Amino acid sequence: MRRVFVDDLRPGMRVGRSIVDAAGRVLLTAGTVLKPRYIQYLRQRGIAAVDILDDLAPDVVPPDVVSPQTRMALTAEIRNLGEDLRQELNRTGARSLRRWADRSLGPLRSAVAAVVDEIVSNPQALLHMQEIRLHDEYTWGHSVDVCILSTLMGTSLGYDVARLRELAMGAVLHDIGKVTIPESILKKPGPLTEEETAEMRQHTVRGFEILRQSEGISLPAAHVAYQHHERWSGGGYPRGLRGEEILEFARVVAVADVYDAMTADRVYRKGYSPERALRNLREVVSDWFEPRMLQALVDNIAVYPVGSLVELNTGEVAVVVSVRKGAAERPRVRIVEDASGRRPERPRELDLERYPGLAIVRSLRDVENQADAGQQASPGGA
Incomplete structure (x- = not known):
C-alpha cells in the first residue's frame, strides 16, 4: 500500500x-x-x-499505532468539543467557560484515556502513516496526530500512565484557541499577512485562557496550549521563553506539532516524507527543540514506513514490509525491481539488520516538494 x-x-x-x-x-x-x-x-x-493498494506488494499494510475506531472516537470528541466551544463563545463570550469546560471535557478525557491505554499496551509501536484528513477538518486531525505522537514520546521519556494521560490531554487541546480565529485565516492556502499572523498567534494565549478556567485540566496541560510555539533556543511566542523556562509538556508537544505539520498532506501542498521531515528537524530547525525531546520523536517514527518504496545502495527498488523499534532505518524490505528496473519473477525479502553492506539511500514516496524547511514548518508554527 x-x-x-x-x-x-x-x-x-x-x-x-x-x-x-x-x-x-x-x-x-x-x-x-x-x-x-x-x-x-x-x-x-x-x-x-x-x-x-499497490500491485508491487498488495499484502503489505502499515500497522496502526491505535485502532481506527479509537482514533475516530477521539477525532469526533475533539471536533465536537471545538464546535461546542465556538458556539458557547458566540453565545456568552468568556463569562461561562468554567461551566462549559466542566460539562464538556469528560467525554474527551475518556477518549484520550483509550488512546493512551492502547499505546501503553503496545510498547513496540512506531508511527507509520498519519490518518488522511479532510481539508476542512485539518485542525482536528492534526490535534489527534499530535496527541498520539506526544504520547508515544512520553513512553520513551518514562512517563507513567497518569502522566501520559495528562500530557495527552494537553496535546489534543494544544490548538483549542484556534476556535477563536476566523476561518478565512485558518483555511487560507497562501502566506498570511502581518496582521493575519498576529491574529493567528493569539491562539496560544486564548487557548490557555480557555483551559485554565477548567478544574479538569491541570496547569501543566493547559500550558501546552500557551507554550507549544516557544523555542528551546528562544525566539518563539507568545513570551519568547527559552530552555527550561518552557514547561516540559510543551517541549514534547512542540516537536510533535512541527513534525506532524511538515508531513501532513494538504490540498495546496504535498507533505514531506518521514525521512525528509526528520532530516530537517535534525539539521535545519534542531535548535527549536530540546535535544532529549527530538530524540524521543526519532525513537518513535518509522523513518521508512511499512508500505513505502525505497531505493537501496545497489540501485534496487524495494517495498518496506516491517520495521522494528530501535532499528527504524534498517527495516525488512522486499525487492520489487532490480537495478535495471526489471521486476523479479520471485521477489525476495531482506532484513537490512542482517546485511550491513546494504542501505536505503532514499525514499521514493512521491509526495516530496521543494518548499524550504521554514515554510514547511509554518503550518505548525503559524
Missing part, C-alpha cells in the same frame, strides 16, 4: 484504507476501485491523498 496524491490518482486504482470524515462517515471503503467520479468526489471533499 502506498500513499498517492489525489492529482496522481487514476481510474482502476484500488483504495487500500477506508476514508472517513471526523464524524465517522465512510466516504470510500477499502477495496473500492476508483472511477473518475470518485476521484472528483475526493477532490471536492478536500482529500489531499489516498492510500492505494
Whole structure:
C-alpha cells in the first residue's frame, strides 16, 4: 500500500484504507476501485491523498499505532468539543467557560484515556502513516496526530500512565484557541499577512485562557496550549521563553506539532516524507527543540514506513514490509525491481539488520516538494 496524491490518482486504482470524515462517515471503503467520479468526489471533499493498494506488494499494510475506531472516537470528541466551544463563545463570550469546560471535557478525557491505554499496551509501536484528513477538518486531525505522537514520546521519556494521560490531554487541546480565529485565516492556502499572523498567534494565549478556567485540566496541560510555539533556543511566542523556562509538556508537544505539520498532506501542498521531515528537524530547525525531546520523536517514527518504496545502495527498488523499534532505518524490505528496473519473477525479502553492506539511500514516496524547511514548518508554527 502506498500513499498517492489525489492529482496522481487514476481510474482502476484500488483504495487500500477506508476514508472517513471526523464524524465517522465512510466516504470510500477499502477495496473500492476508483472511477473518475470518485476521484472528483475526493477532490471536492478536500482529500489531499489516498492510500492505494499497490500491485508491487498488495499484502503489505502499515500497522496502526491505535485502532481506527479509537482514533475516530477521539477525532469526533475533539471536533465536537471545538464546535461546542465556538458556539458557547458566540453565545456568552468568556463569562461561562468554567461551566462549559466542566460539562464538556469528560467525554474527551475518556477518549484520550483509550488512546493512551492502547499505546501503553503496545510498547513496540512506531508511527507509520498519519490518518488522511479532510481539508476542512485539518485542525482536528492534526490535534489527534499530535496527541498520539506526544504520547508515544512520553513512553520513551518514562512517563507513567497518569502522566501520559495528562500530557495527552494537553496535546489534543494544544490548538483549542484556534476556535477563536476566523476561518478565512485558518483555511487560507497562501502566506498570511502581518496582521493575519498576529491574529493567528493569539491562539496560544486564548487557548490557555480557555483551559485554565477548567478544574479538569491541570496547569501543566493547559500550558501546552500557551507554550507549544516557544523555542528551546528562544525566539518563539507568545513570551519568547527559552530552555527550561518552557514547561516540559510543551517541549514534547512542540516537536510533535512541527513534525506532524511538515508531513501532513494538504490540498495546496504535498507533505514531506518521514525521512525528509526528520532530516530537517535534525539539521535545519534542531535548535527549536530540546535535544532529549527530538530524540524521543526519532525513537518513535518509522523513518521508512511499512508500505513505502525505497531505493537501496545497489540501485534496487524495494517495498518496506516491517520495521522494528530501535532499528527504524534498517527495516525488512522486499525487492520489487532490480537495478535495471526489471521486476523479479520471485521477489525476495531482506532484513537490512542482517546485511550491513546494504542501505536505503532514499525514499521514493512521491509526495516530496521543494518548499524550504521554514515554510514547511509554518503550518505548525503559524
